[in-house]
Amino acid sequence: MSLLPDRPEDFLDWIAINDAVADDPEANRPDGSLFPRRHVFGAYVASALAPLVLHGAVRHNRAIVTEVRRDGALWHISDSEDGHIVADFVVIATSHPSPSTPAVLRVLEGHDRFVADSTRTGALDAIRPDDRILIVGNGLTAADIVASLARTGHRGPITSISRRGLRSRGHAPFAQDPLGEFEAAPAHSATALLRRVRRAISEAKLAGLTWHVVIDQVRSHGHAIWQKLPVSERRRIVRHIRPYWDVHRFRIAPQVEEVLEQAIAEGRMEVLAASVGRVNRESETIHVELRQRYGAPLQRSYDAVVVTTGPAHGGILESRAWLSSLRDQSHLQLDPTGLGIACSERSEAIGADGYPDPSLLISGPLARGTFGELMGLPQITEHAAFVAGELATKVKSMRDCA
8 A cells, every 4th residue: 555656665654654553553453464544544645745735736626527628639627616727638537436326226315314325424324323224235335334333333233235145355364475477378268367366276275375365466467467358358257257356356454354243243234145126115114125146035124225336437427527528529438348438558538439539548447447457556556657657758748849
């Protein structure tokens, strides 16, 4: 975890210098590893940017973009504070879109304890200590919800569902170096890649290592692996393998895992392989039919429903009016895998004509349809540095031609 790819220990050094986890004894684990809370990383980012903003190298406008339009060679950006910026280059680095409400749950819109977007500030405030809760989704966000509720004293029953009933795995029991070779001779199909990963995990087990070392290697080789796969095979991975990748790739911090294990052991929480069938409201009570993957449907009643199905990357171009406008003007299109915005290997947005635009770039998770693994902080910062390098080259070329 670092803002600087060439200084991977930067965050840890900052924590040590600022004694940033002094108020969080659980952050330091018995094995010597460190798991700080997210706000600590936020403070680290803010401290790194503050001098740049103070000295004017970066101008940070706190406003919502309302329009982005092209006029000749220049871009015009308007915002909610009546601001207007003219730019030679634009980078879309908006990170993840909000989750979309599953159609079957839209009947709950307006219910005080229906949480369609758990990332909103105060999203869980209306949930009471004894409420019966259904969490739709079973990944890291669901785990964070359970841990957050536990901290505020929730003691009611919780049901967490996903189609396959998969739970995010924990971290490795001891430090290990990544293992496996996936770059030298990349797989050209989803099936071949899966076989290679499984073979590497078997080899790791024989060496006394855990599966974590192989998944970490796949993650670090993600761009090379993704590059060699045809679009049809990328789609197969997204459709069939991604749920399994997600639960191994996105791991629960030990503190959160302990909360979940305790809730399950006490019988307060159950994890089901199921999807939502019919939903009915009776006053404040929510009646739900849970269609189990294996077994008969279950009829359950809840006081609150929380959606944690993840960002709606496939709907990113409909998530903001200015993005929709850029699409309608043929500047943007959805990546064919549905993972974000289409862009070239130079991270230049690909328009409706199929050609990249050198003045419009995509940075971060919205570029992962092209670059593969772009969800974890190390890969996001590496890609941000790559985009910054591309911009530097473009600016120098523009000045040399002036």
